[in-house]
Amino acid sequence: xxxxxxxxxxxxxxxxxxxxxxxxxxxxxxxxxxxxxxxxxxxxxxxxxxxxxxxxxxxxxxxxxxxxxxxxxxxxxxxxxxxxxxxxxxxxxxxxxxxxxxxxxxxxxxxxxxxxxx
Amino acid sequence: xxxxxxxxxxxxxxxxxxxxxxxxxxxxxxxxxxxxxxxxxxxxxxxxxxxxxxxxxxxxxxxxxxxxxxxxxxxxxxxxxxxxxxxxxxxxxxxxxxxxxxxxxxxxxxx
Numbered sequence: 645x646x647x648x649x650x651x652x653x654x655x656x657x658x659x660x661x662x663x664x665x666x667x668x669x670x671x672x673x674x675x676x677x678x679x680x681x682x683x684x685x686x687x688x689x690x691x692x693x694x695x696x697x698x699x700x701x702x703x704x705x706x707x708x709x710x711x712x713x714x715x716x717x718x719x720x721x722x723x724x725x726x727x728x729x730x731x732x733x734x735x736x737x738x739x740x741x742x743x744x745x746x747x748x749x750x751x752x753x754x755x756x757x758x759x760x761x762x
Numbered sequence: 763x764x765x766x767x768x769x770x771x772x773x774x775x776x777x778x779x780x781x782x783x784x785x786x787x788x789x790x791x792x793x794x795x796x797x798x799x800x801x802x803x804x805x806x807x808x809x810x811x812x813x814x815x816x817x818x819x820x821x822x823x824x825x826x827x828x829x830x831x832x833x834x835x836x837x838x839x840x841x842x843x844x845x846x847x848x849x850x851x852x853x854x855x856x857x858x859x860x861x862x863x864x865x866x867x868x869x870x871x872x873x
Binding site: 688689690749752756758 | 792795797802806807812859862863865
């Protein structure tokens, strides 16, 4: 089945550091990737939709200058948390959809990145 | 923003029992999907049911959809300890391509 690889799985760093998270579709081309944030024991909150070759679409309330998204190829999207602070600590998950799939197909999720800012 | 509500928030059952989780949503949908999340991991797709379908089966899973009530249920039969996880419903609207997740149900199956 379709595989999405997310890296790193865990990051611990100091406040003020910028952190980059990669999301790769390993065996399919993904024109659209999605980035979610999840707090403990809560649901997933969509942060942004990333389309290959164009600017990401951010959800209301998500700071685009804080969470930089780049989708430079059909198999890679990156999320950079700039100047991270403790309140940015969270579980970040990406997902991807095969370029031929419409909305009646499931998304394929990465295993998430646990970000801890000290 | 979260569209769906799920109940129960948490469910604890014995191995071999059935587990039923419910999901309600607010707006018209194109399809509804159920996902499973093991602790600290990503989501695994379970079943997708389209708005013109009423019931779908996959192994020990049965999903129903009632668009008049804007609700869906996920039934896991003959549960196993390995079914312990969080279960989320998610909807896709007619004009969007993004998933809107419900709050989720934490299922614990005791052996």
